[in-house]
Amino acid sequence: MDIGLVGLGKMGGNMRTRLRNAGITVVGYDRNQEISDVKSLAEMVKKLPSPKVVWVMVPAGDITRSTVEKLITLLDEGDVIVDGGNSRWTDDEIHAALAKKKKIGYVDCGVSGGIWGLENGYALMAGGTKKDIAKVQPAFDALRPEGDSGFVHAGRIGAGHFSKMVHNGIEYAMMQAYAEGFELLEKVDMVDNVTAVFDSWRQGTVVRSWLLDLLVKALEDDPGLSKIRGYADDSGEGRWTVEAAIDNAVPMHVIAASLFARFTSRQDESPAMQAVAAMRNQFGGHAVQAAAEAGHDPKDA
DSSP states (O other): OEEEEEOOSHHHHHHHHHHHHTTOEEEEEOSSTTTOSSSSHHHHHHHSOSSOEEEEOSOTTHHHHHHHHHHHHHOOTTOEEEEOSOOOHHHHHHHHHHHHTTTOEEEEEEEEOGGGHHHHOOEEEEESOHHHHHHHHHHHHHHSOSSSOSEEEEESTTHHHHHHHHHHHHHHHHHHHHHHHHHHHHHSTTOSOHHHHHHHTTTTSTTOOHHHHHHHHHHHHSGGGTTSOSOOOOOSHHHHHHHHHHHTTOOOHHHHHHHHHHHHHTOSSOHHHHHHHHHHHHHHOOOOOOTTTTTOOGGGO
């Protein structure tokens, strides 16, 4: 199989290597010419035999949209575009409709595995028609982990990214639970070695997971995590998961709370908790701390 791969960053670059290790011919394009195989999208497309398969692995949003729109002008009937980034499923429906006008196939594929995917393989969740999925299947088989799991044809166009979105929402909640447990274990004057406690959970317990393995590794590298600021961004999927839950009247207490916790992490001082402290003082005379007492200079707010 030959495949074009657009975007050769941390994920895309490793995917190119894994595909090539499996015997697939990859023509990679990146705006960074130092890592690109070709100078342009047009040159990449020209080097591929028909029917052509081009996998897009760039950030979601405007960059993906412009790349897909450009590819539609370069590809022909029977070719297939795969969006392997973290696009919103509603964008897939728009892109697929544009591609269909030229009889170009479209597959959306949620990809999970991060920087470890080169070695361990990537979990893949694909959406699209059976015909288009079949054209990409050799690449899916090369990228997926060994074993029976790790790849799913989730459903129609959009189903792949929708599945990956929910996956990431669950990931938010799992990480938040581990994080809160870590804080409590650190807080009490009882546990001698928090890292060892987490490490003990990695075998035989119902909470063992790869995320737990990664947390233990982080704690081994930096016990107490004193070198890391408590700031956590969100890349979009958590928000979209909660929005979809609202649209479909699905209770999502834990995932929503984990998303809001990330918002809290970005505040040097919580305006909401300042208001709570003020109200407690007003109705009950409860003591309040001046910002400076709490180790925070009001001028920095």
